[in-house]
Amino acid sequence: MAGLTGKRAAIAAGIGLAAGFSSGLLGIGGGIIMVPAMGAFLAMSHRRTVANSLFAIIPISIAGVGFYYFAGSRPAVRVDLALVLAIASVLGAPLGAAIVYRVPERALRIGLGVVALLAAFRLLLP
C-alpha cells in the first residue's frame, strides 16, 4: 500500500475498529464515524472520505450480515424485508435530493434530530 506509514496504518486500523464495531453492534453502516474521522485524522478531503467510507462499508457490512445470519441461534436477517427496503430506498434517494434543494438543510437536520430523539425515547420504553 503506497504511502501507508506505520502511524497512518495505526490510525486507519483504529478508525476501522470503531466504525466496524459500531456497525456490527448497531446495524448501521459506520459512515457516521468514518467520514469525520477520516477527515480529521487521515487528512482526507470530504469527497475522498465519502468515497472511502462507502468502500469500507462493503467488507464491514458483508461481515456484519454474515454474522447476523449465521452466528446466532437462528438467522437474524429478514431477506424479504431487505429486498423491499432496498428497492424503496433507491426510489427515495432522488426524492431526498429534490427536497434538500427546496428546504433549508439546517431545518431538515433539526427535524431528523428530533425524530431520532423521539425514536430513542420510544425504544427505551418498556
Next chain:
Amino acid sequence: MTIVEIAAALLIGIVAGAVSGALGVGGGSIMVPAMVLFLGVDQATAQGTSLLVILPTAVAGVASHFRRGSLDFSPTWLLGLVGAAAAGAGALVALRINESQLRVFFAIFLIVLGCREIFFSGRKGPEEPERERMSDL
C-alpha cells in the same frame, strides 16, 4: 409478507433513502428503529436486515465514485479489513445480549445522533452535490 407489511416497508425505505440522499445520514439509523417500532421486528433482526440493505447501496455508491475518476483507497484496505473483524465482534455482542439491552445501545446511538443534528449541524460545510451524501449509511 402481508400487503400492509410491504406497504409499510416501502414507506420506510423511501423515507430512509430520501433522508440518506438529502443529508448523508440516515439509512440504518432510520430503518432499524422503524422496523422495530412499526413492523414488530426484533432489534437484532432489524439490525441484520439493515446491513443487508446497506451493502448494495454502498456498492452502488462506490461504483458511482469510480466512474467519476479513480480515487485513492490506500488506507481503506486496512481500515476495511479491521472493520470487518470488528463488525463480526459487534454482531456477536448484539446477538448475545437481550432485546432490551440492545435497544438501550441503539437508543444511546440515536440520542448522540439526534443531539449532533440539532446542536452541531449549524456550521457551513463545503458545497457538495447531493450524490455525495451517501456518506452515512
